[in-house]
Amino acid sequence: MDLPVMPPVRPMLAKAVHAVPREPGLVYEPKWDGFRCVVFRDGPELELGSRNDRPLTRYFPEVVEVLARGLPQRCVVDGEIVIVTPGGLDFDALQLRLHPAASRVRKLAVETPAGFVAFDLLALGDRDLTGVAFAERRRLLESVLEVGPGLYLTPATTDPDVAEDWFTRFEGAGFDGVVAKYPDLPYAQDKRVMWKVKHERTADCVVAGFRWHKDGVGVGSLLLGLWDDGRLHHVGVASSFSAARRVELVADLEPYREGAWDGHPWAAWVEADRVAGGGEGAGGQGMTSRWNPRKSLAWEPLRIGLVAEVRYEHLQARRFRHTARLSRFRADREPGSCTYSQLDEVPPAELAELFPGGSASSG
Template structure:
């Protein structure tokens, strides 16, 4: 491979802001795997956000890249899996599997798509110094004949349209809106774009915590919600505490500490239980050998957390701790409190591209 921009490349990043800023290029924020795609003839390398290769996990995209992208180019985009008209991150996560036979099977059962939203090089020319608006023009020309599973990401420069996308596209599984300054050159591994994400709150039951890797302090709080059958389900975690607060939480939560016997998640201490669901306390393909042990607590405390959106019955990302809710009874913390998002067909999102 001999391109003007060679792998690995860490993509340009975005920082969170509360509102959609004016005077920029706006795109939907896709909820998938960020990917930098290098193509030089038949050679294709798909790199992750960290620069690690993803190529072997998506053989169907290697074929699609050869069929749809210019012979020599570098594209920035998102790998997604679509199920029943919306993005499905759980099915996407299943694609990262060590067995080649499983990868090939899933490539047929849950094929991935590539959403292209920037271009870093074409032919012998590096496009990194070009303005965002200029790179978009090149990208549109490069993908003018592309067809699924390769898609050109829709964009607009109208803040009112961006606001409408922000409200409507969540129903298709999208994550918010990204704003890019029109004169912005491509700056790898730098937070120079802006992301605007949904934020909601929920009152959750605290049922345990994971120790922090640095020592006997709290790393993250394990959160639960009661389902319609009255069973406490693991819904996610909240973290991002200062080290001082992590130390304080150990003492603060000590009176609630219990053994596994009698705990709603007692069975999850058994490794075999993790074969049937995503439960706290076990390594995964993502965590590898990372210590995922956890400390059970009596489910008697309630905390309010902020979250962006759900993926099935769990928070898609780490929640943000807001405050304790001593006024709430744990058994009142159910899924019923969560906001229902109106569904929106992803095909309508992609057709705008």
């Protein structure tokens, strides 16, 4: 492979803001909820690079086929791998695609095919476009991309009211929010030179367990649960604590550690997973991260009694799509009051509205 922009490429990033920016001249795009991916194509050679330098090519053979049909012979394109369903973007199904077995990869490529949404052009032919203004990169991308089933060009607008409408209506389709950028912006690798606005809400959750930080001294994350029909469902984690806060949390959680397994709502399925061959159970010593196999996800239970108010963006498949942030502990709330009923229900939206004249299906 010999391209004017070679892997690895660190994608250009966005800084978070609390409202859709309304500066004159900005360009707005939907913020897709998938795997960020930079595509490198040099004739028959085509590679899918991830944000953390992990190759994605082997996991998405159907995306490779679509890109081979719809991209120029020599180019570098920034975009997002997504799975589009009638109910919206399915990030859980996307995560399941990262499977080590080739036979499983082939099976899932048929059952849950992914697509690719292009939103930037970094190189075309022998030309490095990273120093070119975004408006020109977008114009070139529109002229060379052969949009079709499984390959899309992200919508863009200069109207902040349209962006506000996307932000509101398409949350139910699983979108992260809206991105804004200047039209004269060059492609700045690994720099937060754009803006992103994302949905954020609060919920009161049961703190049912925790994981130690990798330093072995403080708390790395809190395991959160919500009740529904008499069962405590794991809905995600709260993390990103400062070093000082990680140490403080050890003391905060200490009163709930003794006798935590006695009657713990998750004890049964942890034991079932252990018997089935999963080590110490789901979340136990045998569980590892899909993105980093060397990262242990072992956790310790806590006696049910502690309630945390957390900030979250949106719910997908009854779980927090992204890591939640701890706001405070709620001594005034009973764990039994932490149910799904407190959460906002966002109606699904039709993705086809973002693709006029084309299908939003990635099949």
